Amino acid sequence: MRLSARPYYTLKPFLELFRTGVPILMYHKIGPRPRGVRMKGLYVDLPSFIRQLGEFREAGFASCTPGESCADGSPGLRVVLTFDDGFASVFENAFEPLARHNFHALLFLVPNLIGKLNEWDLRDGEAPEPLMDVGQIRQWLRAGHSIGSHTLSHARVTRLSARDAREEIVASKKKLEDTFGVAVEHFCYPYGDWNDVARDLVMEAGYRTACTTLFGVNTPATPPFVLRRLAVRYPTRSLRSLKARLLGTG
Numbered sequence: 001m002r003l004s005a006r007p008y009y010t011l012k013p014f015l016e017l018f019r020t021g022v023p024i025l026m027y028h029k030i031g032p033r034p035r036g037v038r039m040k041g042l043y044v045d046l047p048s049f050i051r052q053l054g055e056f057r058e059a060g061f062a063s064c065t066p067g068e069s070c071a072d073g074s075p076g077l078r079v080v081l082t083f084d085d086g087f088a089s090v091f092e093n094a095f096e097p098l099a100r101h102n103f104h105a106l107l108f109l110v111p112n113l114i115g116k117l118n119e120w121d122l123r124d125g126e127a128p129e130p131l132m133d134v135g136q137i138r139q140w141l142r143a144g145h146s147i148g149s150h151t152l153s154h155a156r157v158t159r160l161s162a163r164d165a166r167e168e169i170v171a172s173k174k175k176l177e178d179t180f181g182v183a184v185e186h187f188c189y190p191y192g193d194w195n196d197v198a199r200d201l202v203m204e205a206g207y208r209t210a211c212t213t214l215f216g217v218n219t220p221a222t223p224p225f226v227l228r229r230l231a232v233r234y235p236t237r238s239l240r241s242l243k244a245r246l247l248g249t250g
């Protein structure tokens with residue numbers, strides 16, 4: 001199995017890779033997976049999430065946000081925990097385990113849909129899921145976590161005119177900053193959809209970093225507006241058997 005195609009589930013098979021750079025984990029929804037969901041891999045059940053945090057803690061990882069503390073080459077293992085879209089299930093389920101492990105996380109929000117539903121998914125026939133509201137996001141910030149922008153409306157920015165793409169990228173930053181009174185320094189391309197034009201718009205808008213869905217860890221040589229991430233997935237049967245083989249238990 002090629003490493004480039006592998007979703008993240010447990011630390012051990014990734015530890016060597018994680019010693020070579022800063023991993024940014026990409027989560028979406030935390031908790032049980034409702035019936036009728038199409039994109040099943042976007043859920044991570046709570047016991048798995050808690051175990052994943054515990055593995056990082058035991059292995060000596062500290063959490064950070066993308067940027068200077070991450071890719072500066074200073075010693076110590078680091079991980080960035082990101083949650084795309086701002087699902088309410090993250091607030092309900094991840095908040096307490098993150099606090100218990102003293103891990104901070106970065107939440108990529110869709111400011112036009114705060115307190116609403118995942119409208120961009122519904123168009124594709126996905127099950128509706130509530131998104132965090134303003135009060136929950138304020139609590140998230142008060143706990144020391146960060147927020148970033150995921151465009152105003154969860155847009156595929158490369159399919160928009162430059163003018164509309166700029167609006168999605170620039171206005172989402174301003175809207176989040178105006179609503180929550182914090183600097184919004186990190187951007188995440190919805191669907192991992194980016195190109196040079198979109199990247200330049202993100203740079204011009206005043207962000208410091210941008211996350212993609214490209215696989216890998218980040219080093220000081222990684223372009224800060226094309227950061228790599230590892231998707232965390234609910235374990236499939238093949239992943240469980242892979243894990244069993246790697247651990248010598250299967």
Ligand SMILES: [Zn+2]
Pocket residue numbers: 084085150154190191
């Ligand atoms: Zn998204």
